[in-house]
Amino acid sequence: MGRKALVFLALLALLLGASYLWLQRDGQPQDDGREAWLPELKGRAAQVALIEVQVGNEPAVRLAREGDHWVLPAKEGYAAASPPLADLLKALLEAEKVEARTANPQLHARLGLAEEGETGERASRVRIEFGGAAAADAAAVDTSPGADAPGAGAPLDLRVGNPSSQGAGQLVRRAGEEQVWLISRNIPLPATELDWLDRRVTSIAFADVRELDVRYASGEQITVYRDEQAQPNLKVRQLPKDRALPFEAAANGMATLFANLRLSDALPLAQLSFDREKPALRFTLQTFDEGRLEGQVYRHGEEYWMTLPVREGLSAEQVPGREQWAFRIEAQHYQALAKRLPELLGEN
Structure with missing residues (x-):
């Protein structure tokens, strides 16, 4: 290789190296000398x-x-x-x-x-x-x-x-x-x-839910469940043998509610002004890890208030809502939980 070619290659290497260093410098934060506001x-x-x-x-x-x-x-x-x-x-x-x-x-x-x-x-x-x-x-x-x-x-x-x-x-x-x-x-x-506010009430993953039992003031009961955690959808225990759900995941929404339930207001139980002896519904949720959550939902005018008196085998991350408090939930959250058999069958 000739002398001129060697000189050219050396200059090219220097130029590329300088360009690389310049690009690296531009990619890093620069001290612009600004003064902190506080x-x-x-x-x-x-x-x-x-x-x-x-x-x-x-x-x-x-x-x-x-x-x-x-x-x-x-x-x-x-x-x-x-x-x-x-x-x-x-x-x-x-x-x-x-x-x-x-x-x-x-x-x-x-x-x-x-x-x-x-x-x-x-x-x-x-x-x-x-x-x-x-x-x-x-x-x-x-x-x-x-x-x-x-x-x-x-x-x-x-x-x-x-x-x-x-x-x-x-x-x-x-x-x-x-x-x-x-x-x-x-x-x-x-x-x-x-x-x-920390609006989290429950954060129980749907995959962890084994059974959810809902009992209404009228005496009606709906239980959704699965036998194995790998099963993707919940079944309905009260489903007549000659009937089928309109689609396989029809009952899942009752339990997915608890994966990300958020409050719209919260009050200590002692400050509630309505009768807590007559809830609109009671529910029991059980997980595959032997966790158990029991609660009630009360209707007060157009508002729905949830209490969670029993939380066994569940972490504070799964149930962040404070004990001895009631949580106002939105109407659509109540409706997702309060499914009756005709609704699950698509008859309403």
């Missing part, structure tokens, strides 16, 4: 003790840490859902200042950042309080005029306005400050108490 929150997420959220003109929702979990104090300490809390804290921790916007309070309403106003003008509010060591730090915070950002233990009072009109990000400011910032993250804020 630097005092960094490293303090584990010390957050209370979060209060108010979206627009909706009632405020308070969430408090109790040990290693979160609850809603106004809901008698019922468990809060983990995903919205994690999403909110993650967004606040990662939010960076992208651009300073107006500092004119007369313009706050059109940005959804006013202290008061109509829907679309009033800011959503987030208040974060710290506990433990962070709370002790608050005593040392300089609150004099002209002081820097609040100390690590001081509560954070935040105002969240409109999302950016030019892509990702949101307009925000701190309470008591007029300066508006565009930040790099959208702040997810569920609006209602129900949105923050």
